[in-house]
Amino acid sequence: MPPPILHLLLLLCFLPGGKGAETELQILLHLKTSLGINTTTPGFESWSSDHSPCNYSGILCDSRNSVTEINLNRRGIYGKIPFQSVCQLHSLSKLDFGSNNITGELTADIRNCTKLQHLDLASNTLTGTVPDLSPLASLRVLNLSENGFSGKFPWDSLGNLTGLVALSLGDNGLLDPSPFPESVKNLTNLSLLYLSVVNLQGEIPPWIGDLTALVDLEFADNSISGGIPPEISKLRNLNQLEIYNNLLTGGIPAGFGNLSNLANFDASQNRLNGSLSELRFLTKLISLQLFMNGFSGQVPPEFGEFRELVNLSLYSNELSGELPEKLGSWAEFNFIDVSTNFFTGRIPPDMCRQGKMDKLLMLENKFSGEIPASYENCKSLTRFRVNNNSLSGTVPAGIWSLPKVNIIDLTLNKFEGQIGAGIGEARSLHQLFIANNLFTGEIPPEIAGASSLVSIDVSFNQFSGSIPAGIGGLNQLSTINLEQNSLSGPIPDSLGGCVSLSSVNLGKNSLSGPIPASLGQLPSLNSLDLSNNKLSGRVPASIASLKLSSLDLSNNQLEGEVPVAISIPAFNDSFVGNPLLCGYDVDFLRQCSSEPGRSSSNLHTLLVCLLVACSILLVSLALITICKKRRSYGSDLPKLSWDLKSFRKLTVGVDEHKIIDSIKEENLIGKGGSGNVYRASLGNGLVVAVKHIPLQPDPEERGTAAMLGEKRISGAREFDAEVGTLSAIRHVNVVKLYCSVTCEHSSLLVYEYLPNGSLWDRLHTSAGEKLGLDWEARVHIALGAARGLEYLHHGCDRPILHRDVKSSNILLDEEFKPRIADFGLAKILRSGGGRDSSSHVVAGTYGYIAPEYAYTWKVNEKSDVYSFGVVLMELVTGKRPIEPMYGESKDIVHWVTEELGSVASVVELVDKKIPEWAKDEALKVLRIAVLCTVKLPAMRPSMRTVVHLLEEVAVACWASYNPA
Template sequence: MSLFPILPLLLLCLLAGGTAADTELQILLNLKSSLKISTTTPGFESWSSDHSPCNFSGIVCDSTGSVTEINLNGKGFHGTIPFQSVCQLTSLSKLALGSNNLTGDVTADIHNCTKLQHLDLAFNFLTGNVPDLSPLTGLRILNLSMNTFSGQFPWDSLGNLTDLVALRLGDNGGLDPSPFPESVRNLTKLSSLYLSVLNLNGEIPSWIGDLTALVDLEFADNKISGVIPPEISKLRNLYQLEIYNNSLTGEIPAGFGNLSNLVFLDASQNQLSGNLSEIRFLTKLVSLQLFMNGFSGEVPQELGEFRELVNLSLYTNQLSGELPEKLGSWAKFNFIDVSTNSFTGKIPPDMCRQGTMLKLLMLENKFSGEIPASYGNCTTLERFRVNNNSLSGEIPAGIWSLPNVNIIDLTTNNFEGQIDSGIGKAGSLHQLFIASNQFTGKIPPEIAGASSLVSIDVSFNQFSGSIPEGIGELKQLASIDLENNLISGPIPDSLGGCTALSSVNLRKNSISGPIPASIGQLPNLNFLDLSDNKLSGQIPASLVSLKLSSLNLSNNQLEGEVPAAISIPVFNESFIGNPGLCSYDVDFLRQCSSEPESSPARFHTLLVCLLVACAILLVSLTLITISRKRKSDGHNHPKLSWDVKSFRKLTVNENTIIDSIKPENLIGKGGSGNVYRAAVGNGIIVAVKHIPLRPDPEDRGTAAMLGEKRINGSREFDAEVTTLSAIRHVNVVKLYCSVTCEEASLLVYEYLPNGSLWDRLHTCEGEKLGLDWEARVEIALGAARGLEYLHHGCDRPILHRDVKSSNILLDEQFKPRIADFGLARILRSGGGGRDSFSSHVVAGTYGYIAPEYAYTWKVNEKSDVYSFGVVLMELVTGKRPIEPMYGEGKDIVNWVAEELASEGSVIKLVDKKIPEWAKDEALKVLRIAVLCTMKLPAMRPTMRTVVHLLEEVAFGRVIIRLDFKNGSDNKVESRFSVEEKGDEFLNSM
């Protein structure tokens, strides 16, 4: 047969094949453009028209040259996914674009990817509704977790995907609430089911036991209630079960012990009860997390024989009995936390046998006996807390000198003996708490070598000797408490070198000698108690420069005149029991003796009295003039009556405050009033906010249009007083007092000399002075801690509603204070969650207002988180929230998002004033800012998490993941604590 008749056919086939290859090449080049891939991107030089698609990195082809796989996971790409073109790859079976920074929607064009078996779009910023997935019947792996999807998920469409082996949809908290999806029961081939943080409710269905192929089952952080069904015991292949932070009740069901292959079990933070008898059969456990439930009874002794167990958290239950003696002695044990139970007996001795233990947390139980000597050699320990037990004996010497320990807490036991001199080698020790024991001997001078110490509490012991002179070497020391010991000798002058000190308590000792003047040089000192000692001499004049909220010098042998600045009613009881003291102002102290009539002092006193009389006369004439002027204007106002209410220890004269309200003293304009500078005597400067309680008649038209935001000065005043009068936090501005009358109110605050963060970042004068990166990080962290306190540290959460850089004020050392609480609201708390606040007036400042105001009047703490995220963007970029360069109707959040999605380097977002070495850190802070400004409130972290993330940047640690939960000692644990997830966070309690 001749070949000539079939040549055209062969040629046609070749042309058709070339066309298909060209089409696939063009599709991939289109994908390259959408994902902002450049030919200069390392590893992607091959992505050009000069190469075959099968030679592109991340691309796999079949034997015919057709593209079957696109695997670009974790490449850090930005941009959107062109589903319409990608799904024209007719042989495509795998599309993996996870762990990038992709945005946009998953469009309905995904339906055309009918041959897909593997779809991974996890850990991106994809938005919108997930389309119907039922056409993708060949899918074996579907991973859409950790995105920002919204609306109703198409649960019903999953029922057709019966070949699914892995279904991972978790961490999409913006989806509409839904019961546990019924369609999943058809997916009998599933080995991995990840449905955590999906807003699921209802109960765990009994058919869960039919998914017998499951190896990994996770539906944590939802609102699932009811009991754990006994059918779950059919899942004999389960390796990991994560069901924490729901509302589950009842007992661990009978037969649960059949899950003999279980390695990771976390059912913490529920309302489970009953005993742990079923756990004794789970011999392969590596991590057991059952904390914050209602379990009772004893820990099964079989746990002492578990050869793989390295993590055990049972804190905050009602467990009792003794722990197994061999607990943790077989594997490389990581931590134990059995705090807040009723355990008795001894501490298991061998949990650090393998030399890997990080945390020993057994506080608030009834443990007895001595601390096993073996823990003195556990050099890996970071946290050692056994406080509030019935332990006794001496502390093994090695514990005092553990090189990595952050906290030693032995408070409220029956320990005796001495602090070993090796404590000077504890270079990582931040907190030493050994109060309420029977320790004796001297505080060793070597303690000065523990240079990281922040808090020392050795109160209520029997320590003797003197305070070590080297105490001044502890530059990070913030609090020292030596109350109720036998300490003698003088207060070392070097104590004034501990410039971070905020609290000093030396009460009830035998300390003698004078009060060192150097104490008055401590810039942060807020609490000073030297009472019930044998101190003598005069009260140093330097103490008047301190900003004390508490002072107690009573029951000593002090003499001389009490300095006028602290001779104030609120400190009256601070001086009792000192017969040698005198004062002109404190009633129960003897009056200081007057000088002879002809003496210069007497003349000086007369001169002062004369000047005061003249001042009173001048004020009276001024008030008469004002009154006459008002009458001549046709107004018959009543005489103003000023009411002064004090909230902190500061004596002020209302006339001094009132007289400060004049243009030359104006230092700022807040959201609810102007702020003035006022000198109140003794070198003390305060800030005074003037809040009009009635609208200006000239502004009635504007006031009517702006509603309560403009005219309700009284509401803003009440909000600020209610909020700030009860708050005591180093990063929230101090409110000293209020001065009110019928027409206006004045709030007297501490004066912050370095102005606001806005001034430093955005004004010409501030930009000239500059703000280095270290200061920016400290400001971010301090402000975050202030907001964390408002949201999490108060009896009821406080919503600020006007977080912005101009409301973050800076003191002499650039430590930040959250200010201006005129829009604050105290939220209700009940039903196990935080309520929201409903406002029909948009509160806040344009550029900082969270987007939920656009579609709901209900706001909560996450609105403050959004505003704080904008502040972080200001700190990193140096840009204002609103700039013309962003484009019409856009703000800094839009701009940052667009720049991150662009092809250019993200380094260009960082303020040019930030040095090169710090730019990587700056980008980490910017990443936190992006999380804070997520469009959906549910996707934003809490302020507590924000603080932890910023601490990682500040302390040079690596951010691993954003998935945290609180431990019993108020610190943070990663979800899979058994794995190395980076350094733990230190909480200063």
Template sequence: MSAASILRRNLHLLSLFSLLRLTISASDELQTLLSIKTSLQSPNADVFNSWKPTNPPCKFAGITCNSDGSVNSIDLSNQKHTGTVPFDSICQLPSLETLALGKNSFSGPISEDLKNCVRLKYLDIGNNFFSGSVPDLSSLSRLEYLYLNNSGFSGKFPWNSFSNMTGLIVLSLGDNNQFDRALFPDVVVGLTKLNWLYLANCSIEGKIPPEIGNLTELVNLELSDNYISGKIPPEISKLSKLWQLELYNNGLTGKFPVGFGNLTSLEKFDASRNYLEGDLSELRTLNKLVSLHLYKNEFFGEVPVAFGDFEKLVDLSLYANKLTGPLPERLGSVSDFNFIDASENFLTGRIPPEMCNQGKMMELMLLQNKLSGEIPATYANCTSLTRFRLSNNSLSGEVPSGIWGLPKVDLIDIALNQFEGQITSDIGNAKSLTEIFVNNNHLSGELPPEISKATGLIAIDLSDNQFSGNIPATIGELRLLNRLHLHNNMFSGPIPDTIGNCVAFNDINMAHNSLSGDIPVSIGSLLVLNSLNLSENALSGQIPVTLSSLRLSLLDLSDNQLTGPIPQSLSYEAYNGSFAGNNGLCSQNIKSFRRCSPDSGGSKELRLVILCVALGAIVLLLSVLCMMLFLKKSQKDEERSLKEDSWDVKSFHVLSFTEDEILDSIKQENLIGKGGSGNVYRVVLSNGDELAVKHIWNSDSGGRKKSRSTAPMLKSCSGKSREFDAEVQTLSSIRHVNVVKLYCSITSEDSSLLVYEYLPNGSLWDWLHTCRKMGLDWETRYKIAVGAAKGLEYLHHSCERLVIHRDVKSSNILLDEFLKPRIADFGLAKIVQANTSKDSTHVIAGTHGYIAPEYGYTYKVNEKSDVYSFGVVLMELVTGKRPIEPEYGENRDIVNWASNNLKSKESVLSMVDSTIQEAYREEAIKMLRIAILCTARLPALRPTMRSVVQMLEEAEPCRFVGIIVSKDGASEKDEVEDSYKG
């Protein structure tokens, strides 16, 4: 055989062997991918449609192969997958270079097998719910992109793993605040190829090392929300490619270092909430800045004139510093300026006139400065404005008429200035206006009736001006109006009877005017009215008996010309002085007034009240008897119907029980609670495990069995119970240690069951407000607060869609055997859809005492309502008191009570629960301060749950600095309420 023939034969054999090897490899990879599929779960059934044994691996969705036909990339990111990641199988793929699993709901610890994926160049497992610590990754020396951000890890991070990853371009570890505290890792500043470094909110402390200057390729550096202290090192000026620098919320001190102005590529810079000082002159060369946030520092001196020539600057936030001098005259004149907040400084001079030149400015906030001059007329045409706040300055002149009618403005606040002129009829065009504060000026003229066209108004404060004329009757068209302050003006004529149409009224103050005529009877229909002050007017006639139906904390009708009897139900000590200066009044039991004659109406009223009380008692007694009989029958019907239905089980975890075990346990002796959306039962399984089961009926039948003939019709109208759908939708996708675990749902045509983990220690309410209270020390209360806050933080910030719980309260915070908290009862929860407004939901729900005040005047509520309710829970933890107690007074709650006790350090300390040890009382006050921030009246002033968690962690026992009480007795609460926070 010739040499050529032998060569051809060998080449043919080699090709056959290569083909056989590739075939074997493809077969192995196919089996590996199919085993990965079995380990993962997804609510989207179509995700793995192409992952079939009949398809080659390279045709699988999310799989990419190299030129040899071997799998080199898996991308299953952002697919809502759950379960544990089978790294043991994944790392068997010999050519795998890219693994993208981010933005899912994977859970459990990370297997050590991850270290076997040695060819990886790209690894993304961020935005998941893993647990435990990060394993040693030093074997992944080829990595160029590493994303572990917001992944749920805790414990000590293996920073030394990076010593082998010298090729890293992107390192993203942020939003893992459960990492153990660690000094700024020196190994990171040795990764000189880094382009993107995200270390925000991952428990880094100490100083920024000078070696940060070695990372000259950095485009993005984020170190916010850590515990970094010391000065910004001068070496940072070497990062000439830096596009974004985030240093927000640390403990940085000192001035901007010399040379900081060399960062001429910088477009986004945020160093807010630190202790930085000095002037801003180093920033005058950063002419590519788009966003500059330096609020809440100690900066002084003038705002650089050069800022007025920055062509890209659109966001500027400098509030709560010590800045002086004028703002640059040309500020915003050459850019698409969007936002300025330079409030709470000592700025002087005039308002820059051209910030809305491009017609895109949304927020103008310069309150609490020393600005002077007039409002530039240019802002009357700034139709994009949503917030206009200039209060507490020395501004003067007339307000340009167009300001009153800006179509998108939500808030006009020009209080505490020296403005003159009138509110013009343009206000009828302000269709988005919710609040107008013009108090303490020199405004005059009549209130235009066109104000009724601003139908979204919630609060009007015109007090301490020179307004005159009649109060327009059209005021009654403002159905959402909650607060009306007209006191200290010159209004005359009658109070319009249409005021009774404003059913949301909580606070009315018309004192010190020249109003005349009768007090409208319709005021008695304002059932949520809390404060009514009509003093120092010329009102006449009798006090309407209808006022007796109101639960007022303040009533002042003094110094008028009222006559006749004081209604018996208003004649008690709380209203002492409310009727003074009305010589024509009489009373049967207030000694300072003459006694009423028999025909004056007092005796008749008393008899009527007695008769109504007697009839009410009879009706109440009959209602209680009927309810007891109804509940007894309902329970029997419930147990009987469970045995008749067919059931469908949908599991969300691996189950160790059967449907029958659950159904057999739904009986009276296992009942442990009744909620707004169903009964709750304790189930003990045959293996000894315990579960909690909520039973929810699918109609408004109150637990009665629907007949077979009507059930389909009812179901077609409403489907399963709305409470059930809400709770399943929320909990089935949630994996968090501080949120109660849902094992499965069991549904039938008539009712539905939710099977949860059982929490043996009941609710926080039980421990705070029953005999268990003595066993709850401060350290335990603190841990409960932090855990519950983290659960809510997860719902608000870490879910793919925002979850608003809407019924946060201590009875919905359950405790396990170690007293670790779980957020529970999502029957009222609201997931905000991606294609709807994130700002609000139009369903009013909640529990009295925990409900945020905005529920009283608007349906527009958001996650800040949860923050308010959680603030009430914090107050319960600190004070040991219930949200509603008789000692607070009529129509008052724990929030009012706490605010009224912030007068001195002694009164603040007196609020702390007496069962808390003396050594911890100062630390409890730190939590009380957070609670006060959470329960701010305006939602915009409340912190986010992410900020609440951080503040609570900073209040950890032994790290507390007490609440500040100034020399004049004003508490930090006063500063909080008076300051602007967004």
């Protein structure tokens, strides 16, 4: 046959319609089916059997029309990759499915993709063990990071992949512990080595210095110990070195300054010590993170000449001396945190010269002098904290009015002068802490304009004048502390309008007049200190309705009877220094009846009480009449009538009075975040749980709405949150909301009744511990709860952030199937959701709160993941989130993380009630919990990934429990 004809026939085999093309078409159509793609999927319109595979989006072919690349990175695709089929594409050199939602396992069929040069499966939810990869000898890029791989990784097989230039295996925290893999020393072409969060142990090998092509070296978040080997200084091309959160000791080795191209260096959260002198040669540094170590000595003066430095974090070390004056003055410097050291001297003046500085954190040092005036023009600042230093002088006026600042903390210094009137323009300010200084003058009335304020502490200063009445308009204000000043005049009645207040301290001033009765209307008030003033009149009866844990009214000029509800031994020192106060049958108060001439006053009090009681009775009768009329004549009646809204067919026709009548002390079964919960039988065989949410008028709406005869409800926020969230949810692991019953002053939510109480009850109460909770039940509770949260984050039209995930909010039915409950804090994530979605409202329960709450005030769905990780730790260890055994200011996350890195046998962490056969699986759950609770939110898995990881454990648990 003539050569031209042969060439033509061979070419036809690879054209559309030829046998080769048809085979590749079938392979891609199979892939399309496995991934659930259709021609209506955005970006996949071209994936049709009518088109050539080479015309498919994300597909690249060679000159013979053979598929060489499949690049579907960040396409939002789901499903499993059929590696057996895909690896029949014999010319395939690139396979990229990174940053999707791919599930399943990386099967041994991948070894048939022998021509692969680029394999990227990162940021998916792949599970199982990784097979031997040695046949993939042509690989130049291997990226399996951020998945859920477990078991023993085939480290030895990497030694055959000598052509690798990029190796990324990080963020697979379920892998078995391993020393630094010896096989990597053969990969001398590597420019990127990413081994963070893969359970590495032992020491950094000296041969790391032989990988001289490295540009990016990362093995953070492991358990690597020993010192930084001096051989690392041979990596002259290194641009990024991340070794944070390990167990490294010793100092920065000699010769480290030879890494002249190093731009990003993070060795934070280790046990390193010594000086920073070797770093003075690293003139290309952009970001330097060395916080939480034991470094000492001075910051090298050369740092002041670093022209590219924009991030510097050295907090929690033992550094001393002065900071270089020109520090941060060259590039767009945005962050400094040198807190908790022994620094002296002045604050460098030009760190915000480029106008990009975000955070200035220099607290707990010995800085002196004034705040440089340049910072009053730093409009980009969000956090300004210089507390606990020796700073003095007046605060530059513009500091008070910075538009983006959310915390100003000047506590424990020697500042003088006044709070600037510009504070009213600080619309983003959440926290104002200026206690223990020498401030004078009045608290400016303009402070009412700082509408986002949550905490105010101006205690131990020399403020005078009256408390601005406008503070009552700060409806997000949670704590106010004006103690130890020279304030005078009355306590403004408007303070009772701060509906979020939990703590009020106005002690040690010269305040006069009566205690406003409006303070008794604050639903969340927990601590009240009005001591050492000149307050007069009676203690308002409304104060007795508060659930106070701390009360101090001592050393005033109060008189009359102390309400019985607060005349209790717990408050026996709360009334001293008020000789005209009295009470009945208490030994720490003068007896009211023993004073001559007060019988008429007592009679007057009795008559008033009777009159009030009669009024209440009449109002109650009127309400009953109105409700009955409403039932008889329809819904066109005043808002005081009860209104039942049914969300499920099961409750259609239910009589609301059976629900209302259940609100009795004997029916109380628990207390949720926003109200008490009662058991009720509806008479149709349905037993339900009823949450009672008492509502109060919202002072925000006292204007136009009040003029129209309408009253907004502040407690309705919690009510609306639960109703709005739960009425739309249909998921087996989220508690069912049957109906709501409301009137103007009360709201009732009717849920399904879960007879086995909460997970907290089962784990941590004496009754629950006696009944026990076997391992199989624990696994299924963990998996069910995870599925409920996964639905909230990923299964709703708009993702829902719960914000109070904890074991007491995971309820158990008769078969111990879990339900996520108590959505009083829930928040719909803004359109788009994802990693940028956040809330600025600090909420949740101590011990479960993610660390970013305290530091950034921004939370997203990864904060729920953190809280769920704490629940998993409870399930495995049997311990509470907060226990004395953890140490002061420590929690279960700190304890588990520390113990995992130090104890000889981590099995000791597992609850003794968990049987021996289940302990390996328990440790897998504990590792998932550790992944969920890492400090950086971005490094936590999504709830979808958590579900996949727990499903693996559940399958293994079932197999172990039922070996047949």
